[in-house]
Amino acid sequence: MTIEQYLSQIDQGVILLTPPRQRFLQWRRSANIVIIDGSSGVTVIDSGGTSLGGLLTTTMKRLYGNKDSQVYCQHTHGHIDHIAGSSRIVKDLGGSIYASRDAVPYVLEQTPINMNRERPHMVVSFRELFSAPAWFVNGVIRLSMGKGRQLSDIHLLEDDPDPGETGFRPIPLPGHHIGHTGFFNDESGVLVAGDLIDPRHKMKPVLTSPSSKWSEMKNALETVVALQPKTIIPGHGDPIVGRAEVSSSVQRAVKTLDDSMDYVTEFIDSRPACLHDLSQSMIGMGIGPGTVFRNMFIHSILAELLRECRVSSHDEGRNKTVFTGS
Ligand SMILES: [Zn+2]
Numbered sequence: 001m002t003i004e005q006y007l008s009q010i011d012q013g014v015i016l017l018t019p020p021r022q023r024f025l026q027w028r029r030s031a032n033i034v035i036i037d038g039s040s041g042v043t044v045i046d047s048g049g050t051s052l053g054g055l056l057t058t059t060m061k062r063l064y065g066n067k068d069s070q071v072y073c074q075h076t077h078g079h080i081d082h083i084a085g086s087s088r089i090v091k092d093l094g095g096s097i098y099a100s101r102d103a104v105p106y107v108l109e110q111t112p113i114n115m116n117r118e119r120p121h122m123v124v125s126f127r128e129l130f131s132a133p134a135w136f137v138n139g140v141i142r143l144s145m146g147k148g149r150q151l152s153d154i155h156l157l158e159d160d161p162d163p164g165e166t167g168f169r170p171i172p173l174p175g176h177h178i179g180h181t182g183f184f185n186d187e188s189g190v191l192v193a194g195d196l197i198d199p200r201h202k203m204k205p206v207l208t209s210p211s212s213k214w215s216e217m218k219n220a221l222e223t224v225v226a227l228q229p230k231t232i233i234p235g236h237g238d239p240i241v242g243r244a245e246v247s248s249s250v251q252r253a254v255k256t257l258d259d260s261m262d263y264v265t266e267f268i269d270s271r272p273a274c275l276h277d278l279s280q281s282m283i284g285m286g287i288g289p290g291t292v293f294r295n296m297f298i299h300s301i302l303a304e305l306l307r308e309c310r311v312s313s314h315d316e317g318r319n320k321t322v323f324t325g326s
Helices: 055-064 086-093 104-109 115-121 126-130 134-145 214-227 243-270 275-281 290-307
Strands: 007-011 014-017 033-038 041-045 071-074 096-099 168-172 181-185 190-194 231-234 311-315 321-325
Touching (some): 007 231, 014 055, 033 055, 055 086, 071 086, 096 104, 126 134, 126 290, 168 214, 181 214, 214 243, 214 290, 231 243, 243 275, 243 290, 243 321, 290 321
Parallel strands (some): 071 096
Antiparallel strands (some): 007 014, 014 033, 033 041, 181 190, 311 321
């Protein structure tokens, strides 16, 4: 194995580490990692999943071993496939860890999924959303994603937005998960976007958490339109390169967001429906892959419609929540 096969240069001093293709079901077990050589140290954006093992710190030592560089690790959000490598960055490289205030509890904890934190955002039962009982889902996620080592110390991006002086500034891009943040370099036009849109799945907006927020995702995409990036490095999949390509990709994501919202609204206006009914009829709308991710996307729409009182819901028992137009 050579480390070089996982590395590609995106811009001057900006390297993308694409993790080996280890998957579980449809889930890439490690997110992309971006390594940036700054004026006062090396900054790593996201630290990958448990499946990465020591690849990140070995790479860092290979690239910067002879320099006595300070290492900073900034996180886009607190999902385990993006943060599990942080404890090694602290231990092996003496690095400091950064996250936005809202993402801090998740990054510190390093658990694959914390249902106590996700549940208050859910508008259907666990079983209905995941098509399986909680104990089963938790077990499968823990087995497939592993668990990171809990961190003891973390810094706030809000206090120190660019400790390594890379020229990349944090841009709040919530929607996918609480506190989700992108990093943008105004000069080069490179946006490290985290889980915003997914090039592997037709640029789908990544609404894949029980707590994902449709309206925040909409705002985040508008923020990106205004930034006019030249390159987007997504959390998973290949970079999107060139202004025209970036613009059409973001437009495509916005269209998926709007079309699916319109579809759900019209469906529920015409007849009462449960998540399962909607999910079945929305296969092929590019909001997968698979039932659970599709459910999660539709769930974020239903939660938005409930918040805006555009639908009402009642629990019919047997894990069936019925939504009615109001
Ligand atoms: Zn994520």
